[in-house]
Amino acid sequence: MEAPIVIWTRSLLTLLTVLLLAGGAASLLAAQDLPAQNPYQDDADAIRTGMGLYRWNCADCHGVDASGVRGPDLTGVWASGRTDAGLFRTIQNGIAGTEMVPVRRAREDEIWKILAYLRTLSTSTLPLAPTGDVANGETIFSQNCSGCHRVNTDGGRVGPDLSRVGSSRSRATLVSRIREGIPPQSDSGFAPVTLTTQGGELVRGVTKNEDMFSIQIMEVEGRIQGFDKESLEALDKPVNSLMPVFPPDRLSEDDLNDLVSYLETLRGFDPAVIVEQ
DSSP states (O other), X not given: OOOHHHHHHHHHHHHHHHHHHHHHHHHHXXXXXXXXXXXXXXXXXXXXXXXXXXXXXXXXXHOTTSSOSSSOOOTXXXXXXXXXXXXXXXXXXXXXXXXXXXXXXXXXXXXXXXXXXXXXXXXXSOOOOOOSOHHHHHHHHHHHTTTTOEETTEEOSSSOOOTXXXXXXXXXXXXXXXXXXXXXXXXXXXXXXXXXXXXXOEEEEEEEEEOSSEEEEEETTSOEEEEEGGXXXXXXXXXXXXXXXXOTTTSOXXXXXXXXXXXXXXXXXXHHHHTTO
């Protein structure tokens, strides 16, 4: 006769196996059951509801008009080849390794309604071909921007990676960011910080992690350092981004057009597409 502990262990393993198989089957069924087209696409009441849901859940990152703030511009996602089902899974599951977290508090019908609303904001065509001198724009980027921003592993890290900025930001947004600067971003991973050590050293960078007792920053030069707050003489968190503005006397209209034309060609790896498989 088997010992009770052996019987108990075998029963537990059997139960866990059944639960794992059931969970896997349920996930597969859910993925298969998604309709190819949004069931609320032409429902005016659902679209109005979706507008409210979008503004509550998404506008902080993607902007009230969906043209992008910290998150990508969403007005061109269908024109770029995304599907209703793929976008549904992106909202439901999030994108690993990014700020796009799963919208767990939204029901499935609410996600469809958000997408129905976004459809009303979407552009119907792909972006126009660049009108400026892309080669000159790349040179301008290398001289003025690559110290903080990287493209395809080359460049600095204190600012956001711009390898796919051409597919995540509209031309108007790019021009606005270059001419007018970046809106305050307190929780983006790029919030500016200036601290003074007890030895009088001034250190500038962006906040990467912080709790009540310590702060970790990435310096302008790209080095990551951690500090105990008690050991600091001062800790200042400026409102304005570290990114400088480029008015016409610093960057001409022609050079701005060339730079933006180059940025629009940057459509590298898009992790959101992986969610559609």
